[in-house]
Amino acid sequence: MEDAPQFVAEPAAGFNRPLLLSAGRDRFGWALGHLGRAVLGLITGTSVLAVVLIFVFIVREAWPFFAQRSLAEAFGSTQWYPQAAAGQEQFGMLALIVGSLYVTAGALVLAVPLGILTAVVLSDIVPFGLRQAIKPVVELLAAIPSVAFGFFAVKVLAPFMQTHLGFTTGANILNSSLVLAVMAIPTIVSVAEDSLWAVGRDLREASFACGATRAETLVKVVIPAAHNGILAAIVLGMMRAIGETMLVWMASGNAAQIPSPWWDLSQSVRTMTATIAGEMGETPQGSIQRHALFAVGLILLVFSLGLNLLTETLLRRAKTGKGDRR
């Protein structure tokens, strides 16, 4: 019998150690591994730490405001006069909150139909190659900074509204809503398109087999099947619109009022974000106005987080939920 083949090669550098080690034999390696994992875990915890810190610091600065002022004044009054003589300041945030809602609602009214229709075109009407070419373009458009849009709103759209539409002021709800809609559309299109695509061909083919036209398939079958994803897209667009600062600061007119006939979009409003951005610099540390601005920030934060949670739930339901999915 021959000798069993000798698989003895020259051990390469670094391979002197036997390959299989138990924890007992390689205590050093075991400890290092666990230590390394702990360190990495701590670094990972930075995200958690950041969220905790954000909450802590914002609540810490906002709390004195709520301690000193009644909630009824903050949420019920529209009188925002932070710089009145000492002792007579008024911090009614209702006008600010309504302003944000007006601008967001206006933006969504335009962005949702346009966005969903565009998503439909991308997922169902346009050939695959064109879709692959257009998707990056949509992402590109989502990346344009908001200052550029604000620039356009102030320099081009506002004068146009004043000279050709006869508005008394070019910085108003309509201006901000129009441009905000253009900003929100790419977000809505990406997410809606992904969820429409995820519905799968089988559902569509079944509908076509029953004799439905493409429009009927889309409206009655595909969109309802993707409704969670589409709702998530809408909510994401809403988040983008509510959190937007620079555009509304430049284009909404900053008048802390609720528009007088409620449907008059040619009036100016002020949003929460623009208030914070505009007034923050003038508040010295510890003044009641600074606390009020942090309180507005807290309201904004809570609102955004609520919407975020909603988006997450909807997207999770879209992935695991009803309908036939691939």
Place this chain on the structure above:
Amino acid sequence: MRTALKAALVVAVMVVLGAVGTAVAGEQAAIQIEGSTTVGPIADAFVEAFASSHPNVTMTVKKTGSGDGAAALIDGRCQIATMSRFMKPEEFAKAVANGVMPVAHAVAMDGVCVIVHPSNPVKGLTTQQVRDIYTGKLTNWSQLGGPDLPIVAISRDTSSGTYESFTHFVMGKDKMAQQVEYVNSNPQCHARVEATAGAVAYVGLGFVDDKVKALDINGVAPSRATIASGKYPMSRPLFLFTNGYPELGTPIFDFCTFHLTEKGQEIVEAKGFVALTAY
């Protein structure tokens, strides 16, 4: 291997940047100037003039409003606060409580001018009429002898010294109406009035040019002569505030006395304001 190299490169860049940062941080004198958008152009021009005479001093200018300047001086975030109004008693108290002793240097004189679009035939108003516009009692130019256009009242935001001066001279205890539009700076007021036929706003004298029309107030037109003599009802000085009086010979001292030199006053006049003296 490539990752390790990349990581090493990254760390090296960070270390170099940080080292450069901390090494250089102590050497150059940095003066931070914050505050009013009215006095801002003067501060900008002074800083530019200083670039050649004081090359080792870095100066930064932020123009967001007199109130911002006061807050920054109180918090110690800036060395010079430019303000188009005097400090309020609360600001003074806060400053002293923080160990900051505000000292005012008047660098120029200014008048708060009420401006309208040049196509508006109205030539002048009384302070009472201006107050009625801003409290919402007057809503159409036809009530003042002008065309049938709704009045678009534009105000500076509350951090502005120009706003404070205007409130002090015109509004008294009344609050502005809710539909008054707020903008953040003098140039924005100017731009809004230039573009809107029915607009009325108020800016510093240095921002009045041929694209807008300044109204007479109580019969007096705003001009260098009427502001310097105080005849124009809304004349006011423009200030620089520092923490204590600056030490003689320091760059801050030079900055705060630059308006006393010929070049400084030329700059003030070139920017459209009224020099303190008839040099």
Place this chain on the structure above:
Amino acid sequence: MRTRLRQIANTLFTLAALASVVLVVAALVGILLPMIWRGSGAVAFQGTVEFRRMQIEQLGRGDRKALQEEMEQANRLRDQAWGMLDRFAAAMDPSDLVTRVRQLHREFSTQIDNRDLRRDQTTQLKSLSRSLRDKLLAAMDTQDTSAATANLDEVLSHAEDGPLRGTVAAGYFDAARHYRDAISGVDLARRDQYVEPYRQVRSAVEALLGPRPGKPLPALVMQRYGATRWDQAREHLANVLWAREWVADGPGRPLRQVAVPREQQFAGTELAGLFPLMRDNAAGMLLPRWTFYWQYFIDDSLSGHYFGGVGPEVIGTLLITVLAILFAMPIGVITAGYLIECAGDGPLTRLLRMCINTLAGVPSIVFGLFGLAFFVIYLLPKLGAPQGSSIVSGAMTLALLVLPVVIRASEEAIRSVPSSYREASLALGASRLHCFVTVTLPAAMPGILTGLILSMSRAAGETAPILFTAAVAMGPVPSSLLEPTRTLSYSSYDMAVGDRMAAMAPHNQYGMVMTLVGIVLLLNIVAIVLRGRMARKLRGQ
């Protein structure tokens, strides 16, 4: 019948959908195109000889000899215009003479102070000079020829005074004689008709051609040069040739603007010849030429953004975004790696994911608030840095903002590495960490890089987080990371609404926004191309 209806509905739906796409594309093109078009006007334009002069004098860039020749050529025509204006001004608007007389008094006072005289002598001389000055000013101010001549004669009576001889005060008498000659043949009473229009014409010509050569330079750099661009020049030329007046249009109606040719305004005076001269020779006086000013992206701005470029803003933006990515990358990649490799599916992991999603949902202004409250006010002073905005605070705030993006992109990239790589590496005996660092991470690197580039573009475009933490409107190029800086995003906002200079130089406003949008789009395109190549490489396996 119903089928036809349904088919029509189908077609309408398709048309509506396509129309909405067209609308969206049109909106975006309509927003971006003018910005890019007008912004490119800041880089490629017709520059005049004033522009070349400014480049040489302020930035030391250009050919001095060629400029000399051009200036001589232009001055041949310009001197004619200046001559006409001066001759008219001698009687009609002596404001230059007034300034000169005031300056004489100041120079005389300085000269007297430098001599060693007794105090009462100094005071006497100074008050003599002051009275001469005041008489001259009174003479130049009045429209009554006899009163003016009387004052001038009084001044000239001191011409032979001993103590004044050999001093600067001789200038008083020259001025008096000059003025007396100027008003001798002119009807001073007409002055108030012409003074204001003359001043307008004068300032328009100075805006067009720059200040009159031979006079002391104005204090502001902006006023030392005429129109640097031909489109600007055409506007100023229009101001020279036409007067815009607002005339009544009827009671209760707004005023109407009419353009009155200035030749009409000055008909019958010596100045009437100026306007045809300017109209026909403007190009000869300014010598416009197509210029490609690529240094726009690296030059500092002069005179608040009136001249110059966006160099410091570009540097500031790059510093802040690179630093933000440097902060975010290690944390993000490690978090992604941890989530995929080590974390199970327990409550801790769910908490982690929830926190990352929470971070993604915080509005940018709230990040700014947090940056102010935590980094600027709390953390940096604790570490010994001076209080105030700084690049470091801004970068850390931006790092938090882009962290979710980095984590998500890294996760996607790491997940898309085929498991065969991992299994092969583990089979060869590498530990999990070794496998991750040497096999998975390099394979995922293109994807991670794509994510980093996307976050960089996001960070470059954000304004709200750096409003209170890092941005200033005017300031030098930062020499240390603890200083605040100008950035493209904040300066674009400032130029659009806050800056007065910018309104006079709209091409600079658009140029800055175009630079910002250009950088952001460039980064995104690079990321997309990278992603395409990576996808192709992975599919090719």
